[in-house]
Each structure stands twice: as C-alpha cells, then as structure tokens.
Amino acid sequence: DAKTTQPPSMDCAEGRAANLPCNHSTISGNEYVYWYRQIHSQGPQYIIHGLKNNETNEMASLIITEDRKSSTLILPHATLRDTAVYYCIVRPQPSGSARQLTFGSGTQLTVLP
Amino acid sequence: DTAVSQTPKYLVTQMGNDKSIKCEQNLGHDTMYWYKQDSKKFLKIMFSYNNKELIINETVPNRFSPKSPDKAHLNLHINSLELGDSAVYFCASSQSRPYEQYFGPGTRLTVT
Numbered sequence: 001d002a003k004t005t006q007p008p009s010m011d012c013a014e015g016r017a018a019n020l021p022c023n024h025s026t027i028s029g030n031e032y033v034y035w036y037r038q039i040h041s042q043g044p045q046y047i048i049h050g051l052k053n054n055e056t057n058e059m060a061s062l063i064i065t066e067d068r069k070s071s072t073l074i075l076p077h078a079t080l081r082d083t084a085v086y087y088c089i090v091r092p093q094p095s096g097s098a099r100q101l102t103f104g105s106g107t108q109l110t111v112l113p
Numbered sequence: 114d115t116a117v118s119q120t121p122k123y124l125v126t127q128m129g130n131d132k133s134i135k136c137e138q139n140l141g142h143d144t145m146y147w148y149k150q151d152s153k154k155f156l157k158i159m160f161s162y163n164n165k166e167l168i169i170n171e172t173v174p175n176r177f178s179p180k181s182p183d184k185a186h187l188n189l190h191i192n193s194l195e196l197g198d199s200a201v202y203f204c205a206s207s208q209s210r211p212y213e214q215y216f217g218p219g220t221r222l223t224v225t
Binding site for chain 1: 117146154155156157158161168170203205212213214215216217218219
C-alpha cells in the first residue's frame with residue numbers, strides 16, 4: 001500500500017476554508033485516496049474518496065494533483081464542529097478479502113473561533 | 114436511528130477476566146470489522162468478517178475472537194484480559210464499497 005504523509009496539526013479560522021494536504025508520492029495506478037476524520041471520543045467518519053478526478057460532496061472537496069502524488073481535502077467553510085483528526089488513506093479497490101483500512105497518524109485540525 | 118451501535122460504552126475489568134463487547138448495525142451491510150485504538154491514538158484493524166470469511170490481523174492474539182450470530186451483529190470476545198488490552202475498540206461495517214466504512218461510537222476498555 002502507498003504510504004501517506006500529513007502534517008501533524010493545522011489551525012483554521014471559523015468560516016474560512018480548511019485545506020488539508022496529503023502526500024502519497026508512491027501511489028500506484030489502481031489506488032484510491034480516501035479521507036476520514038475522527039472527532040474527539042467518536043468513531044471515525046468517512047468523508048470522501050477519489051481516484052484521479054476532483055470530487056465534491058456535501059461535506060468536502062477532494063483535489064488530486066494530475067500526477068496523483070498528492071491531494072488536498074477542502075472544507076469550504078470550517079466550523080468549530082470540524083475540529084478533528086483527519087486521515088488520508090490510500091487503498092486499491094478491494095480484490096477478494098482485502099477490505100481493511102490502515103490509519104496513519106493524521107492531521108489534527110483545530111478550528112478557531 | 115443509530116447505524117452502528119456498541120455496548121457497553123465503557124468497560125472496566127480486572128486482569129484475567131473474560132469479557133465481550135457487542136456490535137450491531139442496522140444498515141444491512143454484509144461486512145463488519147473490529148478496530149483497536151491504543152493510547153497513542155493509532156487505529157489498527159483487528160478483524161474483518163462477512164458471511165463468507167473471517168480475516169484476522171496476524172498481530173491479534175488468539176485471546177480475541179469475533180463471533181457473529183447473524184449478519185447484523187459481530188461481537189468481540191476477549192479471554193484472559195491483560196493490561197495491554199486497555200484501549201478503545203471500534204466496530205464498523207460496510208457494504209458494496211468496503212472502504213466506506215461506518216463506525217460505531219467505540220467501547221473504552223480499561224483493564225486493571
């Protein structure tokens with residue numbers, strides 16, 4: 001599996017866009033980029049995923065560079081409730097029984113009032 | 114409605130005891146998982162299970178065993194509890210997109 005590198009922590013002002021980077025320079029062609037977050041004392045929450053095109057849903061946008069070696073998760077209008085640890089995970093589409101998620105150390109995003 | 118629920122939320126027990134944590138999902142998913150989050154906050158997969166196969170992370174001691182009475186439940190049994198088993202245990206489930214997993218609220222296990 002491709003390894004990911006994320007900054008350990010970031011701050012963002014409430015109401016502003018939060019841009020969380022992830023480096024995955026060893027990603028291979030069949031691997032997707034997934035983002036999860038974990039709010040304190042809660043279970044992780046799926047946010048978004050993508051392969052090569054940019055993706056957007058009601059929670060966030062995912063921008064993947066053309067060479068796919070890095071990506072950015074964008075929370076367009078961060079709120080205090082977005083304070084959480086954000087995990088970038090790279091995984092191939094499952095074949096057979098390979099369904100596990102492997103979480104790294106993530107980025108602690110703190111949204112400041 | 115709670116999608117993935119776990120009971121109990123907190124569990125305090127002594128070394129050597131046997132305990133179980135229950136997990137239920139009402140999403141109709143076919144695959145369920147157990148993860149362990151240690152004191153350093155690293156989340157590690159322990160098991161994944163559907164009605165066809167059980168995948169066990171090779172680092173999980175055989176004192177841990179998942180048991181699934183039906184498709185909506187995956188319980189975690191732990192025998193001879195040790196201090197190092199203290200952690201938060203998360204259950205999760207998924208369906209056709211296995212990396213879109215829905216997690217439960219976690220069970221904080223403290224072994225004294």
